[in-house]
Amino acid sequence: MNAEIRRVFIVLACLFAALVGMGTYWLWRAPDLEARRDNPSLVVRQVTVKRGLIYASDGRTVLASNVRREVQGRTWFLRRYPRAGLAAHAVGYSTLGRSRAGLEESQNDFLTGSNGDFSTALDRLKDKVAGDVQEGNHLVTTLDATAQRVALDALGSSCGAAVALEPATGRVLVLASTPTYDPNDVESDFAAIEGIRAQCDDPAPLLDRATQGLFIPGSTFKLVTAAAAIDSGRYDEDSTFLDRGYCIRYGKRVTNYADQDGPEVFGRVTLAESMEHSINAVFCDIGTELGPQLLLDYAKRFGFYAKPPLDLPSQERVASGLYEDGELYEPRAASDVDVGRLAFGQERLLATPLQMAMVTAGIANGGLVMKPHLVDRLLEPDGSILTTTRPEALGQAISPDAAAQLSRMMELVVESGTGTAAQIAGVRVAGKTGTAETGRDGRNDTWFVAFAPAESPTVAVAVALSDQAGTGGATAAPIARRIIESLLRSSA
Numbered sequence: 379m380n381a382e383i384r385r386v387f388i389v390l391a392c393l394f395a396a397l398v399g400m401g402t403y404w405l406w407r408a409p410d411l412e413a414r415r416d417n418p419s420l421v422v423r424q425v426t427v428k429r430g431l432i433y434a435s436d437g438r439t440v441l442a443s444n445v446r447r448e449v450q451g452r453t454w455f456l457r458r459y460p461r462a463g464l465a466a467h468a469v470g471y472s473t474l475g476r477s478r479a480g481l482e483e484s485q486n487d488f489l490t491g492s493n494g495d496f497s498t499a500l501d502r503l504k505d506k507v508a509g510d511v512q513e514g515n516h517l518v519t520t521l522d523a524t525a526q527r528v529a530l531d532a533l534g535s536s537c538g539a540a541v542a543l544e545p546a547t548g549r550v551l552v553l554a555s556t557p558t559y560d561p562n563d564v565e566s567d568f569a570a571i572e573g574i575r576a577q578c579d580d581p582a583p584l585l586d587r588a589t590q591g592l593f594i595p596g597s598t599f600k601l602v603t604a605a606a607a608i609d610s611g612r613y614d615e616d617s618t619f620l621d622r623g624y625c626i627r628y629g630k631r632v633t634n635y636a637d638q639d640g641p642e643v644f645g646r647v648t649l650a651e652s653m654e655h656s657i658n659a660v661f662c663d664i665g666t667e668l669g670p671q672l673l674l675d676y677a678k679r680f681g682f683y684a685k686p687p688l689d690l691p692s693q694e695r696v697a698s699g700l701y702e703d704g705e706l707y708e709p710r711a712a713s714d715v716d717v718g719r720l721a722f723g724q725e726r727l728l729a730t731p732l733q734m735a736m737v738t739a740g741i742a743n744g745g746l747v748m749k750p751h752l753v754d755r756l757l758e759p760d761g762s763i764l765t766t767t768r769p770e771a772l773g774q775a776i777s778p779d780a781a782a783q784l785s786r787m788m789e790l791v792v793e794s795g796t797g798t799a800a801q802i803a804g805v806r807v808a809g810k811t812g813t814a815e816t817g818r819d820g821r822n823d824t825w826f827v828a829f830a831p832a833e834s835p836t837v838a839v840a841v842a843l844s845d846q847a848g849t850g851g852a853t854a855a856p857i858a859r860r861i862i863e864s865l866l867r868s869s870a
Contacts, residue, residue: 596814665721
C-alpha cells in the first residue's frame with residue numbers, strides 16, 4: 379500500500395511540476411505573444427494594465443501618468459501627460475487609436491509589466507492569482523525638467539532642437555524639439571497638433587528634430603576635421619596656414635563666410651586661430667590635404683553613418699552623414715565628393731543635433747564617446763529599483779591629447795572668436811559656431827555646440843535652428859548659454 383501511495387504521490391508531484399513549468403513558460407512568453415500583430419485583443423488588454431509612471435530625473439516630476447475610467451464594466455487606464463509638451467518627443471505617447479511613440483513605445487514592455495524580468499513575471503503572476511489590476515514598472519528618465527523648460531522657452535517659435543549630454547556618462551539631460559506638441563491631443567484633438575505653426579515652411583510638430591532632424595552642420599563639422607588633422611599627426615593647434623580669404627575647388631573660389639560681398643582675409647594664422655575665427659579657406663585646404671576617406675573615418679568614430687544608440691524607437695533615430703537622393707551616401711573615390719566643402723560641413727553633409735552633441739561630448743570626455751541614454755532607472759510598482767542604466771563607452775574617437783588641443787581651440791572661439799555670445803561669467807566655456815548655407819535665399823541652418831566648465835566638463839550642448847537669417851553665433855549661441863547656465867545651477 380505504501381508503495382502505491384508513493385507512486386501516486388510521485389505522479390501527482392510530476393504533474394504539479396509540469397503544470398508550474400508550463401504556466402511559468404507561457405507567463406514568460408506572454409510579452410512575445412502579446413506583441414504579435416495578429417493578436418486583436420492586444421490594444422484593449424494594454425489599457426487594462428496600470429502603466430508605470432514616467433518621471434524626470436528628480437524622480438518627482440511626473441511626465442506620464444494614468445486616468446482611471448470605467449468602460450462597459452471594465453476598468454481602463456488611459457494615459458495623461460501632466461506637463462503637456464515639456465518632454466513630448468522624448469516621452470512620446472500611448473493611445474488607443476494612434477499606437478505609441480517615444481519611450482512609451484521603446485519601453486512598453488517594462489511600463490506594462492510585460493517584460494521578461496523574473497521579478498516582474500512573479501509580480502504579474504501574483505496579480506493574476508489575486509485578481510488584482512496588473513501594474514507596470516515606473517521609469518525615471520535622465521531629463522532635467524528645469525533645463526528642458528529653459529531649452530523650449532529659448533528655442534521659442536523657431537524650428538529647431540537642443541540636446542544636452544553629460545559627457546562622462548552619456549546621460550541625456552535635455553532633448554528638446556520645436557515646435558513641440560501636447561501628447562494629450564494625440565488621441566482627443568489631433569487637429570490641434572495639425573494646426574501648430576512655427577517659423578519655418580514645414581513645422582511638423584511630431585518630428586523629433588533632436589534625433590530625426592537633419593541639418594547642414596556647417597562649421598560645427600570643423601571639430602571633426604580638426605580632430606582628424608590633429609589625431610592623425612598631420613597637424614597640431616600651432617600649425618600655421620596662409621589664409622588668402624578663399625581656397626579654390628573645381629576652379630571656383632570657396633570663400634570665408636563673412637566675405638559674401640568682399641574679401642575677409644586673416645593672413646598667417648595657426649590652426650587654433652582658424653578655429654577661433656572659423657576660417658573656411660583654411661579648413662578647405664586641410665580637407666583637401668587629408669582627403670575625404672580620412673575625414674569620414676573620423677566622423678564614423680564619433681557616430682556618423684549609424685543611428686545613435688539612444689533608447690528611443692529605431693524609426694525615431696536617423697543617421698548622420700553624406701546624403702544623396704534621401705539616402706546615406708559613401709563616396710567610393712576621392713573625386714566623388716568635394717572634400718574642401720566637406721571639411722567645413724557643407725557639400726551633401728547632414729547631421730542631427732544628437733550626433734553633434736555626441737561629437738562635442740566626446741571631445742569634452744577626453745576623446746571617449748559614451749552611449750547616450752534617456753532611461754536612468756526602472757522601478758518596480760512598489761518603488762524598489764528594478765534596473766539602473768550603467769554608462770557604456772562607444773569607443774575612443776581621438777586621443778586625450780588631441781581632445782585637449784581641441785578643447786583649448788574651442789575656448790578661444792568663446793573667449794574672442796565667433797562664439798562670444800555664449801560667454802558665462804565665471805565659467806570657462808568651450809564652443810563652436812556653425813552657419814550653413816541651405817541654397818534657399820537668406821535662409822541658413824545655424825548651430826552652436828559647446829561644453830562647460832571647459833576644465834572639467836559636466837554638460838555638452840548642441841543647438842540647431844533652421845530657416846535663420848543670422849549666424850550661429852547670433853542665433854544659436856545664446857540658447858546654448860541659457861541651457862548650460864540652467865544645468866550648472868541645478869548641479870551646484
